[in-house]
Structure formats: structure tokens, C-alpha cells
Amino acid sequence: MSEDFYDVLGVSRDASEEEIKKAYRKKAAEHHPDVSDDDDAEERFKKIQKAKEVLTTRISAAQYDQLVIPLHRGDKRGGDGRGGSGGARSLRGSAARAGAGGFETSSTVLRRRRWSRAFRGGRDDRPRQGRDLRTGLTIDLEDAFEGATKEVTLTRPTACDTCDGAGHPPDADVQTCPQCNGRGQVQQVQQTPLGRVQQTSTCPRCEGEGELYSEDCSDCGGDGVVREEATLSVEIPPGIRSGQSLRMEREGAPGENGGPNGDLLIEVDVDIGDRYERDGDDLRVSEAISFPQAVFGDTVEVETVDGTVEMDVPAGTQSGETFRLEGKGMPRLRRRGRGDLYVQVGVVIPDSLNEEQREALEAFAEAGGEDIDVGGGFFERLKSSF
Template identity: 65%
Template sequence: MSEDFYDILGVSRDADQDEIKSAYREKATDYHPDVSDDPNAEEKFKKLQKAKEVLTDEEKRQAYDQMGHERFEQAQKRGGFDGGPGGAGAGGMGGQGPFGGMGGQGGMGDIFEQFFGGGGRGQRSNRPQKGQDLRTRLSITLEEAYEGVQKQVTVRRPERCDTCDGDGHPPGTDSRTCPECNGRGQVTQVQQTPLGRVQQTQTCRHCGGEGEIYDETCSDCAGDGVVDREATLSVEVPAGIQTGQTLQMEGEGAPGENRGPKGDLLIEIDVEDHPDFEREDDDLHHQHAISFPQATFGDTVAVPTLDGTVEMDVPAGTQSGETFRLQGKGMPRLRRRGHGDLYVQVQVVTPESLNDEQREALEQFAEAGGEEVDVEQGFFEKIKNTF
């Protein structure tokens, strides 16, 4: 197995983080000591781990690319990086992070400061990079969350300038070779360090990596290549979605750098409160009023749901505050089969006014002993739970 970290993982030198992690997972499965028949599996697995550790860390990877494999390994042995003598892993400069040690300086930023005079931190390659993700919010009703709905969202976002196609200058503009980089788009600096001569290559700031200087900038984007615009997009909101959940619209975010792909638009959902129903995950709760005779003699009552009215049997002797479950009458389960349940709590309503006939009937009921209440065990617990 090659010693070069890129060769160990089998990726190109401009591979992005997803490619590196995917390659590591695939090869780690082949060489894991617990499953591999290769007699050198343990050694190869350790190399894979080390390669992933370095190439998935932006600062370590930059140092590796600048120094090369051999000098990077030497730096580790001399204490410039973790795990070497005097490094954080060897007890010499513990607590300074993954790049402890090296001449009394702690941290990768200090190492770059020594090697590159402060130019190493935060430098990006000229490779295409994905644009920034954007966020917005969308309010919908409970009925819309029940059915699923197509909604329009309006966002203000940066977009590639149509006039110059993101170049920052009108088509056909006269240009000349950048004097700073001589048309290469990159500049190279060589410095003498304790490890020898170190070479640093970075994007030319004078021409932005194009290698050309243009005599005219685009009037619409002032040379930035992007403009702010308002965009109205159609989004499909699935049935069963809840407050706080996020929908992702790929490629609807900010434009990428160096012709990289656009970012995504993340839409956070807010489901409005409903006057008749209270939601709890996929279940709904509803309070339903019934009369004293209905509670006493039992009845069939019409109960509203988000899918229309259904009939519910109220048994004789129902107490105020009792709850009945209507299976499958709640919210649809997001991207799954079935629905939650609807829990109906009945409230017995005491009439505020009676006509003569009603009053007479109720007085007869009271005289017959109806005013006496048989307090069953647990009655007060029911009352407590109701309130």
C-alpha cells in the first residue's frame, strides 16, 4: 500500500470531503482486522485511519499538500504535529489541540504563522465550492398539514448575474495578462523554515484566479458576478409535517464559488394553532360538549374531524371529562402509512336557563332522589385529571 494519503484512500488530490469519507468507509470495510483475511490488514487499517484523519482536517490537509508526505511525516516526528515527540499525544505540549508543540508554539495557526507569515490560515483552493445554504420560514394551517399542500415561498437571494454570466465583466471586454501572477491565476511564495524551504501556492488576489485583468466591470453586478434578486418558488409540503420540521430544496440557495454548485434552500415549517383541535405528534385532541340527558341516557353525537364529521357513541352514564379514542382519525404519519388517533373529551354542559316544563321535570327528578351523588372510588381523581 502506497504511503501517500491520497493513494491510500484512492482519491484524487482535489477530492472533496464527501469523496474522502466515502472512500475511507469502503476501504475500511475491506481492511478491518476483525473481518479481513489479509495478514497485513491491521497495518493497512491504521494507514487508512491516519489518511482520513489528515485529509478531513482542513488545516492538516493544507499542511500536507504544501509539505508533501515525507516532510509532513518528519514534522510529526519532530513534534510539529500531534503524536510526535513533544506533541500533544506525547505529553510534551498537551492541551494545545491537535497540533501541539514545535518550538514552544501551540496550534496549527502558529505553525502556519512561522511557515507562511500568516498567509496559511483560511486560504482556499481555486476548486469549485458549493454555495451557501439559505433559510426561510413558511406558515401553514392544520388542514394544510393534514392534506399536504403546494405553497409559494418568496426569498431574496444572491444569483449569478445574467448580464455577465457571473464573470464580473461584459462579454468581449478587452483584457490583459495579470502582472501579479503572469496569467497563472495563482501565486507561489517560498519561505525558509526550520524544516527547510516551504512553498505555498494560493489564488491570485489581484485577478481572482482568472489570470486576466479586464478593462471594464459589469455595470449590473459591479464586478461581483452576483446580484440580489427576489425569487418566488413553489414548494410541495407533505401531509403530516409538524412545526419545526424543515424542507430542503436542492440547488435553490446561493451560487457556488468558482462555478461550483448552488447551495440549498431550507424551509422551516410552522403549523398554525387550530380553534377546535390540539395536536400532539400524530394525535389530535378535541373537547366536545354534550347535554346532561345525553350523558345520562347515552346518545350518538356528531364529532368534527379534519376529514369531515363522524358519529361517536356516548354510553349512558358518561361523566364529564371522560375521553374517547377515535382510532385513525388523527394526523397522517409523515412519509409513513396510517394516521394517528383523535381523542375526544366530553364536557357535560349545565343549562343556564330552563323553561317551565324543563324546570318541573328536573324538580321531579330531584324529589325522586336525583340530587344525591354516589361518590365512587376514584371520583376525585377523575375531577383532578379533568382540570
């Protein structure tokens, strides 16, 4: 162990648990890799987390002083002068003596008992991160194009404020579970045709806790967790696509044994509407042009997600032809540049003509050697050609 955890957090060795947590929050905010530019920020942040876990969750400060601090002072034998393993045995003995002498608090004895159970192969008291939660969010194409701040509301489990996640009032009496003797596990031996089989399972009486309490928390019923409705603000980055997820760290279910919360994963669905089709960062749209525009060429206006642009239609354009407007598609997610907009033109044939238009088209057909059927055959052939 290369560093003194008290020095890592910058607290004295007689600091209270609340002082340790306060120092941890300050150090974590200062050295988080997303905030600090130091090359060793990530490693430093991990040491800060480790220091907080050890000093507030796994063992008490007194245990840490007895087992580890002597090593920082140069005593390689451990706290009792008989080596590291002797220190562990002495620790369990001192916990028994504390009950008779009465000089330790109940919380210290409880943490000692949990630490010794870890040595004996009992239940795992290590901090564990809570599970990740998932929810969905629907946005429109404009929000996906520009980026936006949206609110998402969900009902999620959270640590009970009344009991601080313990499941029982702070003044509840605690006793070692008589069924598992504080191990949190029970063993059963069964006789089978293959011989005696020993099975280990979670203690049904204490549910693996190793302790029994005189009363449960009135708000959470002993679970340590309640469900609450939470409304969170989430940043939508430009260019996001349907099916992609946004991660909100530490907004998931609460951890166990003092571990951190899980994360919240928000799956995004982009409603692109009826006008566009989306293919990755590219968009596709259909645009109508008239017969004279297709024949003679023209400049037409095309509406894009962020405004109207002009597009040149060359003479002789065929219905169904596609033109590419470079950089007029969707932003590339967390990259520079934009996709393209593909415009497929369709020539619109009028359902009815005035006399002047009819005469002009008849003359056009005759000039091309067409045998005109004034009753509509020419127009039917014209429509079917597109």
C-alpha cells in the same frame, strides 16, 4: 482513472464547452438516481458530474488530452513520454510557449495558468457548491392534512446573466495580478519576540482571483452575482408538522468555480387554529354534551379535519372524560396510516330552565335523596360537580 471522460459524456474530443454542457444535461437527466432504476445509477451519475467538472472547469480539453488520454491508450508514461510528473512540468512549459507561438486561445491559456497554480499551491480553483438558503412558509391545518402545492417568494443571489457569473464582460482584457503573480495569495513576514513569522493571506488587489480585468460587469459590479426575486412552487406532503423543513435542491445560492447551486430549505409553520391541539400525528378536541346525554348516553356528531363522524357516548359519562377515535388524526408523514383523534367531553349545565325542566330536575333530586334548595343551591352544586 478508469474511464475516458469524453466517453462518459458521449462527446468527441474536439467538442466545445457548450456541447459538453449539453451532453452533461442530457446524461444527468437520464441517469439521476431519482429517475433511473439501474442499480449503479448513483455511481454513474457521480461519474457524469466528475466528467463535466474536469472537461469544463478544472482543465481544458487539450490539457486532459495531454495528461490523461495517453493513459487510456496504454501509454503509462504520460503525454510527453517522461512519466506523470514530467507531463505536469511540460504542461507549464507549453503554456509559456503558447504565449509566444500564439496558437492557443486566451481562455485555454487562462485555464492552463489556473491548473498550474494548483500545482504550485496557489488558490483553490476547484468547483464548490453554493451555500444553502432558508425561508419560511405558513400553512393551515387542512393543507397539512391533505397536502398542497404552495408558492414561496424570496429574494436570493443568482449568477449574473450579463456576464454569466464571471464578473467582467467576455471581451475584457485580462492580466496576471502583479501583486501576487497570479497565485491569489500574498505572504508577509513579521518579526516577533518568538522569531520571524510568515503569514499567508488573500491578495487584496485581485481578491484571490489571481487575475485583473480591464473592466467590471455593469450589472453586478464585478461580483458575478445579483439578487433577484424568485417565486417557486413547493409540494407540501400530507402530515407535515411545524418546525419541519422541505428541501428544494439547487435552488440556493450559486456555486463557485462552476460548482452547483446550494439548496433552499423551507421551514414550515402549521397554523392549527383554535379548535384542535396537535401532538405529533394525534389531534385533541373538546366536545360539549348535555346533562341528559351524559346521564343516559347518546350518539353525538364530532367534526374532524376531513368531515363529521359519529361517536357513542355511554350512559354515565363524566365531564372531562376522553374518548379515542382511532385513525381520525393527521396522516403520518411519508408513511401509511393516520394518528388518532382524542375527544374530551364536557357536560354543559344550562344557565336557565323552563318550568317543566325545573320540575323534572327537582323530582330527580328528590328521588336521589337530595335536599333541594329551590333558590338555586341544587343547581350550584350540580354545576360545581362538573
